[in-house]
Amino acid sequence: MKYGNIIEQGDRSGNGMVVRFRLPSGLDIFGLPTENFYSGNWDLGPTWNYAVMADTPFLVDAGRYGQGQQLLKMMATAGVKPSDLGFVLISHGHEDHDGGLAELVGITSLKVKAHAIYDLLIRQYPDMAPADYKRHFPAKCWHCFMPESFYTVNCLEYHRILQQIEVEAVGSGTDRLCTDIVTCHLPGHSPDCLAIILGEEAVIVGDILLPQITPWPTRLEMYGEIASIVGPMFPEAGQILGLHRYLRSLRQLRRLGRAHPDMQVFPAHRFYYEGRWNVVDLTQRIDELLEHHVQRCAAIVDIVLRGHGRVEEIVQRHFEPSLLKGPGKYMAMNEILSHCELLVDQGDLMETGPRRYEASGTRRFETLTTHLSA
Ligand SMILES: [Zn+2]
Numbered sequence: 001m002k003y004g005n006i007i008e009q010g011d012r013s014g015n016g017m018v019v020r021f022r023l024p025s026g027l028d029i030f031g032l033p034t035e036n037f038y039s040g041n042w043d044l045g046p047t048w049n050y051a052v053m054a055d056t057p058f059l060v061d062a063g064r065y066g067q068g069q070q071l072l073k074m075m076a077t078a079g080v081k082p083s084d085l086g087f088v089l090i091s092h093g094h095e096d097h098d099g100g101l102a103e104l105v106g107i108t109s110l111k112v113k114a115h116a117i118y119d120l121l122i123r124q125y126p127d128m129a130p131a132d133y134k135r136h137f138p139a140k141c142w143h144c145f146m147p148e149s150f151y152t153v154n155c156l157e158y159h160r161i162l163q164q165i166e167v168e169a170v171g172s173g174t175d176r177l178c179t180d181i182v183t184c185h186l187p188g189h190s191p192d193c194l195a196i197i198l199g200e201e202a203v204i205v206g207d208i209l210l211p212q213i214t215p216w217p218t219r220l221e222m223y224g225e226i227a228s229i230v231g232p233m234f235p236e237a238g239q240i241l242g243l244h245r246y247l248r249s250l251r252q253l254r255r256l257g258r259a260h261p262d263m264q265v266f267p268a269h270r271f272y273y274e275g276r277w278n279v280v281d282l283t284q285r286i287d288e289l290l291e292h293h294v295q296r297c298a299a300i301v302d303i304v305l306r307g308h309g310r311v312e313e314i315v316q317r318h319f320e321p322s323l324l325k326g327p328g329k330y331m332a333m334n335e336i337l338s339h340c341e342l343l344v345d346q347g348d349l350m351e352t353g354p355r356r357y358e359a360s361g362t363r364r365f366e367t368l369t370t371h372l373s374a
């Protein structure tokens with residue numbers, strides 16, 4: 001299908017595309033997807049950054065590290081000058097969204113807005129780092145599982161220049177960016193996730209929900225490392241982390257979709273992929289994601305009931321071997337652990353040792369799509 005107004009045709013994954021979307025009110029949004037390579041079967045496709053031409057025009061996200069210049073080039077193709085923009089807003093602190101930020105700000109002096117947690121977690125706290133080699137990691141990367149060989153090549157410079165960024169914190173709850181445009185804090189995929197709601201006609205969702213891909217949830221366990229940093233603002237892990245919080249965020253967003261069924265959704269990955277558009281119906285996609293997580297909970301409980309209670313056993317039995325190569329193994333482990341946290345929380349699993357579970361016989365997770373109050 002045809003979607004938007006393609007100013008520049010990119011490749012079949014959407015890399016290099018420049019697209020104008022005109023909303024019914026006449027508001028223009030430019031889609032500016034920058035390249036984003038991760039290996040193997042976990043390809044996300046490019047990061048869709050957006051220029052929103054509101055009364056105060058602004059940019060959402062800045063692509064991966066090294067993509068700042070490219071983003072500026074694409075903006076020029078779209079006819080958007082950096083001097084037209086009031087600020088750049090970061091949807092959440094993952095490197096594929098803020099990697100290009102320092103470069104972009106270095107060239108344009110754009111003001112940066114993000115959730116208050118983002119501002120706290122991009123900083124270094126050498127004396128609080130969980131391991132000596134992580135002393136110069138920003139707090140948001142303390143839980144990173146990539147091997148040393150990866151981060152020395154890919155991350156050190158990114159971490160260093162991020163320190164120069166000044167951030168204007170966008171509040172929790174909803175916060176008005178300009179006329180008719182608000183941000184909404186919907187954590188879970190990351191503790192600082194923001195959705196940007198454009199009146200009653202569109203929502204820019206970052207990685208909160210994606211077509212084709214199920215965004216990975218954080219784990220409550222990560223709170224231990226950052227509690228002293230974010231604790232004054234969010235004293236409980238479940239307020240910003242974990243699968244339970246993520247599902248609540250989805251349900252919050254579903255209310256918006258139900259109230260405004262024609263709402264257009266602008267996701268951060270896979271919007272255009274394999275040569276075609278993936279147009280997202282907000283309510284329908286959220287129902288699919290909720291169902292996906294309930295099914296995954298069911299599969300995990302069944303594996304544990306068959307006597308395989310160690311997390312490694314669950315991972316091996318739940319995922320295709322091809323998904324467990326390289327970093328895939330750690331992502332799979334994160335998936336299972338986040339579900340196990342929720343199942344323990346619900347009383348369906350009991351933790352009988354470190355990362356070892358027994359099933360209690362209940363299946364309370366089955367009500368997760370309906371009973372959670374957002
Ligand atoms: Zn993300």
Ligand SMILES: [Zn+2]
Pocket residue numbers: 044047094096097207268269
């Ligand atoms: Zn992403």
